[in-house]
Amino acid sequence: MASKNVEKTRARLEKRIEEGAYYEAHQQLRVVSQRYVKAKDYSAAIEILSSGAQALLKAGQGGSGCDLCLLMIEVFKTSNSSPTAALKAQVMQLITLINPEEPGRKRVINETIAWTSKHGEFPAGDPELHHFIGHLFAKEDNVYDAEKHLIVGTRDSAPVLTDLLYSWYSEDEPHTAPTYIARAVFPYLLIGNLRDASRCLQLFTAELVKHNSGGGLVVQEVQSATSDFRVFPALPLLNFLGLLLLAIQSGGADVFRGLKSHYAGALKEVKGWDEILDQIGEIYFGIQIRRSNNLFDMMGNLFGGNPAAAAPARQIGGAASGNAAPVDLD
Structure with a gap:
């Protein structure tokens, strides 16, 4: 007092x-x-x-x-x-x-995060503050800034990020869905957060199914003793992302290499995924890579513009090291 x-x-x-x-x-x-x-x-x-x-x-x-x-x-x-x-x-x-619109707001946000990084227990900054700031940017349709904070936010950040990406995707062509949700899946994987990478993909695909219930998008349900999997014949890269998450949970290096080989044609169509997948291969499957690019360059490629490599319908807009072990968040 x-x-x-x-x-x-x-x-x-x-x-x-x-x-x-x-x-x-x-x-x-x-x-x-x-x-x-x-x-x-x-x-x-x-x-x-x-x-x-x-x-x-x-x-x-x-x-x-x-x-x-x-x-x-x-x-x-x-x-x-x-x-x-x-x-x-x-x-x-x-x-x-x-x-x-106040120019000083960005510095206030950056200095706040820097303070929590130095004086708190989280090197990337306090997750609750990241979630709050990311949510604030999301409400302002500032996707590029929102996603950077939400990725290192709390457990509640994943649904906010997914809603934001789905809203952005809904203004683009249907076939671009994988490149939008990859903006959540890949960064989460690069910081060792398999839980929220999987959660975002599940939430995103559920929205896809709900908004295409009239038959506009074919969906096949594949069930096994250990998991259920949705296959989207018209969206091979979306299937790739789902299988990649399953491989991280239970597969080995050969499974990862086989997955990349099977989807090689589709992967050639997207910019920046090769470098990110190389990093994921090292983090989760022990496949060593040459240090030609650093993690921040790759994250910059992923966050740097419209996923579909076309002008967006509207103008809207820390990570662990490459050899860090995945974090068990359960």
Whole structure:
């Protein structure tokens, strides 16, 4: 709980903001917060900056509000504060208030993730914050930024990512479905998350079946003692992705090589998959590759543009190392 002095200071400066004295209030908030930092009263500094940023953002002062957000994150770092639920909630609330068109929002997001990466337990940044940010971008139809955060988000991120990709795909040609869902399957596999790679593919194919119940898309159900599998005769690369996930679970290097050979013709039609599949072959099947491309280059190829190599209908828009072992998330 804030002290009486902090409450009085906060109330006085918020009143100045209400009166329209934005510049004066902004400067005073900076000065007062730094006094608390010098006194090592970090909680007071955070309280002053958080409330001040909120008031300025609500008043439409995006630049000043973002500046105070960044100062607050610096206090997190200076005080070696770990990303607790309370601090994350403060940041989330402030990010929600920043106008999507505000140039400073991207830096606030990046600095927030960097803080959680350095002071939290997750090297790629806090998954809950990634999920929150990814979901925010998804609601804004910003696919390219949304998917990068959702991939390293929480268990709840996979359905959000799948819905986003299916919505994007629905504006394209029917045969392009595999290239859209591959934007979830491949990145999840590259960071060792087989669970969510499989989940995204299942959810995506379920949407395909539901929206083609009138017979527009032929689907064959194949059942075995260990699994059920949907075959889409008109979408060979979608079948490839499903079989790839099954091979990772139970197959060996020969199965993987045979799968690539069987679908070689279809694989030639898509850009960037060869390098990614080489990486997957090394991670899951022990097939060594030459280091001609790094993981971030491959992820960049995958995320860099429209999956179908054609102009999208609308303008919308960390990972483990290549030799990392898959992560058991069950």
